[in-house]
Amino acid sequence: MPQKLSVAIITLNEEANLRRTLASVQFADEVIVLDSGSTDSTLEIAGSFKNTKVFCEEWKGFSQQKNSAIEKCSGTWVLSLDADEELSPELQTEIRLLLIGEPRADAYLLRRRNLFLGRWIRYGGYYPDAKLRLFRHHAANFAPPARFTERPVHETITFEGKLETLHHDLIHHAYPTIESYIEHMDRYSTLGAQIVIERGKTSRSWMAFYWNIVAVPTFTFTWNYFFRLGFLDGREGLLLHLYHSTYTSWKYAKAWQTISKR
Structure with a gap:
């Protein structure tokens, strides 16, 4: 049945x-x-x-x-x-x-x-x-x-x-549009920043700031676009991986912004 x-x-x-x-x-x-x-x-x-x-x-x-x-x-x-x-x-x-x-x-x-x-x-x-x-x-x-x-x-x-x-x-x-992706990533990076803070994965130090805002997004893009063959998805693949790495940077930047005000 x-x-x-x-x-x-x-x-x-x-x-x-x-x-x-x-x-x-x-x-x-x-x-x-x-x-x-x-x-x-x-x-x-x-x-x-x-x-x-x-x-x-x-x-x-x-x-x-x-x-x-x-x-x-x-x-x-x-x-x-x-x-x-x-x-x-x-x-x-x-x-x-x-x-x-x-x-x-x-x-x-x-x-x-x-x-x-x-x-x-x-x-x-x-x-x-x-x-x-x-x-x-x-x-x-x-x-x-x-x-x-x-x-x-x-x-x-x-x-x-x-x-x-x-x-x-x-x-x-x-x-379906770049605008919808940017709007979602702005909202999700704010929520993701909360998780970063709760897990203690951010600090006020300059080294941590550089690592999270610049190094991690750069590595994320390089790994996914080149080593995991993201370039095979054409222009859309380039834009997606570029903007996803930007989302990662936004997430940590918002977390840093929050803790720096405390």
């Missing part, structure tokens, strides 16, 4: 992405959309799809918001997606077939295909960008349920049990 699948998605002004995402999970038994105050047509789009339940809550941070969406799921299995992701047709079929029987694992990594300016980024460490997204809602043997860890950004799922990887791709429509 097929096992029930719930999909959990958090949203905020995702009218440009949500229709595509929901269309790719119409085989699921239910879809939970947890919105945090959209002012565009996100809620109308969500309500137009079958088996979709829409909830609204104030923003609590990425981890808490995603965990709240998971808690509203009633399925045996949960698929957690971002609103700018979609399942490839091959992955849709693979998940359907997986849940017809008894899956061998308790959680599954999905191979993520990242798009930047519309181009699939294949090199430089960006593919396969495996993410744990499919998992049993309630683990066996009284193990703690799978949940996102508490951190400001780049949250990950913790669970107990057997982990495997599916064969087909989750497509991430990450940054």
Whole structure:
């Protein structure tokens, strides 16, 4: 007997992405959309799809918001997606077939295909960008349920049990424009600076300042663009690796700025 699948998605002004995402999970038994105050047509789009339940809550941070969406799921299995992701047709079929029987694992990594300016980024460490997204809602043997860890950004799922990887791709429509990438990196570098400070990875010394603001970003670009073959992704690859190294510099600069004011 097929096992029930719930999909959990958090949203905020995702009218440009949500229709595509929901269309790719119409085989699921239910879809939970947890919105945090959209002012565009996100809620109308969500309500137009079958088996979709829409909830609204104030923003609590990425981890808490995603965990709240998971808690509203009633399925045996949960698929957690971002609103700018979609399942490839091959992955849709693979998940359907997986849940017809008894899956061998308790959680599954999905191979993520990242798009930047519309181009699939294949090199430089960006593919396969495996993410744990499919998992049993309630683990066996009284193990703690799978949940996102508490951190400001780049949250990950913790669970107990057997982990495997599916064969087909989750497509991430990450940054369709340079402007959207810069806006995200500005916001994420602020959140990343909080993590840097909490881990004690910054200081007021000139040597640490130079290392984190200049040396680490330069090494990051050189390693990913040249040694991990990022240059094979053309102009888009150059821009992505250049701006990603800039994000690294911003993150440490913001951390330094914060501690220097104390």
